[in-house]
Amino acid sequence: MKIEELIVEAKKAREKAYVPYSQFKVGAALLTKDGKVYHGCNIENAAYSVTNCAERTALFKAYSDGVKDFTAIAVVADTERPVPPCGACRQVIAELCPSDLKVYLTNLKGDIQELTVAELLPGAFTAEDLHGK
Numbered sequence: 001m002k003i004e005e006l007i008v009e010a011k012k013a014r015e016k017a018y019v020p021y022s023q024f025k026v027g028a029a030l031l032t033k034d035g036k037v038y039h040g041c042n043i044e045n046a047a048y049s050v051t052n053c054a055e056r057t058a059l060f061k062a063y064s065d066g067v068k069d070f071t072a073i074a075v076v077a078d079t080e081r082p083v084p085p086c087g088a089c090r091q092v093i094a095e096l097c098p099s100d101l102k103v104y105l106t107n108l109k110g111d112i113q114e115l116t117v118a119e120l121l122p123g124a125f126t127a128e129d130l131h132g133k
């Protein structure tokens with residue numbers, strides 16, 4: 001699948017966002033090694049802090065289906081610059097995706113920032129830190 005197609009999928013995911021509090025819709029599209037696409041949107045809550053971001057929704061959907069091998073993730077929002085994932089999502093992406101996985105941050109104007117998971121969260125806290133001696 002071409003990156004442009006994955007970004008179209010992220011825009012479709014964005015339309016499903018549940019955002020009664022911020023009105024800020026975000027979509028994510030996670031491409032698996034088998035060529036399947038998992039959609040994710042942000043899902044807010046009256047108790048604001050339990051909101052789930054689009055990126056984590058997509059990853060958690062895939063993981064809960066037992067799917068763990070990905071080739072790319074695209075994220076889109078109506079932002080001036082390509083939408084930057086929050087710190088929580090960067091940490092979850094760093095845990096569940098390989099460090100060389102391609103991340104495409106985009107916006108509705110068509111700007112695309114391509115980076116790797118390693119670049120998304122340099123110095124991430126990892127399982128090695130937890131268990132290493």
Ligand SMILES: O=c1ccn([C@H]2C[C@H](O)[C@@H](CO)O2)c(=O)[nH]1
Pocket residue numbers: 019022024026041042043044051052053054055075083084085086089
């Ligand atoms: O990369 C991002 C940034 C923000 N949000 C969501 C969380 C919340 O619902 C809204 C405003 O922060 O946007 C995402 O889903 N992904």
Ligand SMILES: [Zn+2]
Pocket residue numbers: 053054055056085086087088089090
């Ligand atoms: Zn987030």
